[in-house]
Amino acid sequence: MNSRELNGCWPVAGECVISDMETSVSHPWPEDISRDHDYGEHTRIIHSNADASTQTGFSMTDIDNLQQKAKQLDDPDTLLRDLFIAKVTKSDSSVQQYTGIPSKRILDGTFDILNKSSPELKYWGGQNSSTPKAYQTDPYTRKTGPKRKLSRYQEFLLTLIRLRMTLTNFVLADLFAVSSSRVSQIFTTWINYMAIIFSPLIKWPSQEVIKKFRPRSFKLKFPNVTSIIDCTEFFIMRPWNPTAQSQTFSTYKQHNTFKALVSISPSGAITFVSNLWGGNVSDRHITKECGFLDIVRPGDEIMADRGFVIRDLLLKKRAKLIIPPFTRKCAWGKGKHLSASDIIKTKNIAHFRIHVERAIGRLKTFQILSNTMPLNLKHVANQILTVCAFLCNLQKPLVKK
Incomplete structure (x- = not known):
């Protein structure tokens, strides 16, 4: 040819x-x-x-991957969300900074607990959202409306990031490619669900467990202490109602606040956290009414500050209160003073009581608690505090020796 x-x-x-x-x-x-x-x-x-x-050197798998990437380029919002989640979960340090959980492995394990506890979640949609819908009772009725854009894992991350970074709904909506109202709905749903699952895991340990994990420093000075307690306050926006203003105004902080009682074990784990009260409520009243006395056992020793005038309440539970001694009137003149033995005792108690302050400081690394809380979160404020307390217990012990 x-x-x-x-x-x-x-x-x-x-x-x-x-x-x-x-x-x-x-x-x-x-x-x-x-x-x-x-x-x-x-x-x-x-x-x-x-x-x-x-x-060509490309296989069909390579071509499929290229097609998927091309689709992502056509949808920049989805690409931004995927890149952001990859950045959050790329290393243990990133997970710690964005979510407050110490490692990627613990993050995934925590999600597995939540995912297995309830395979299906009914999302919050207002006061009437608890009413069963037709698609929930009739298997032949399909759910109306658009499909959810986020997976459960992505919604879990969104909730943790808001707790840790206190980003606004607008910013989270941009990062996760959803609407601001959807962010609010996801956060309200997940924070309530997480509080239900995690609240029973904040336990008052038995005497045997406390003895097993009691640091050596406590064994030498206070071998029978089972709990260290203190009250802490969280700033809130000023309510418009005058009655609410007076009930939440703290004379100590000179600001409107919520107040809660926190208890830790000698090793630094949070063993009890109360519901939130108005900032003008006394420490004694909160301790008496919040349910803390119900879990105190006979023989327990509770360490606290001078402001906790609760010795009579603990005596009814056959428990002991350890607080710094009060000053006494001088025998040689005017004024009050501490004796040499009282000064030594005060220093010893202060040395160990500082651990509850450190636990509260760890709690406030979640910026939703350290910043001024908006009033539109008051309906989930108790749940926020409970979830943050549990997440603190996932970290390394505060007291090592």
């Missing part, structure tokens, strides 16, 4: 093979006639019958 028979049409792959063919075209014109071109002389044509698909 020569180039004239091909008539300018190259063979289709697999039809024919032309290899190492040389053509010598005769010249119809005399030799002495000059030629501008000599295209037809000594042409060498080499072809292969290999399929065109084998000419």
Whole structure:
């Protein structure tokens, strides 16, 4: 077959093979006639019958991945969400900074607990959202409305990031490619669900457990202490109602606050956290009414500050109160003072009582508690405090020795 028979049409792959063919075209014109071109002389044509698909190094899997990436480029919101979640979970330090959980492994384990506890969640949609819908009672009725854009794991991360970073709904909506109202709905649903699951896990340990994990420093000075307690306050926005203003105004902080009682074990784990009270309520009243006395056992020793005038309440439970001694009136003049033994006792108690302050400081690394809380979160404020207390217990012990 020569180039004239091909008539300018190259063979289709697999039809024919032309290899190492040389053509010598005769010249119809005399030799002495000059030629501008000599295209037809000594042409060498080499072809292969290999399929065109084998000419690339990409497999079908590579092509599918490229198509998926192309779709992501067409949807920048989804791409931003995926990149942000990858950044949050890329390392243990990133997980710690964004969520307050110490490692990726613990993060995944915590989610597995939640995911297995309730395979389906009914999302909060207002006061009437508890009413069963038709699709929930009739298996043949399909749920109306658009499909959810976020997976359960992504919603779990959104909730943790808001607790830790206190980002606004608007910012979270942009990062997760959903609406601001959807962010509020997801957060309200998950914080209530997490509080239900995690609240029973904040336990008052038995005497045997406390003795087993009691640090050596406590064994030497206060071998029978089972709990260290203190009250802490969280700033809130000023309510518009005058009665609410007076009930939440703290004379100590000179601000409207919520107040709660926190108890830790000698190793630093949070063993009890009360519901929130108004900032003007006394420490004694909170201790008496919050349910803390119900879990105190006979023989327990409770360490506290001087402000906890609760010795009579603990005596009814046959428990002991350890607080710094009060000053006494000077025998040689005006004023009050502490004796040498009282000063030593005060220093020893202060040295160990500081651990509850450290636990509260760890609790306030969740910026939703350390910043001024908006009033639109008051309906989930107790749940927020409970969840943050549990997440603090996932970290390393405060007291090591």
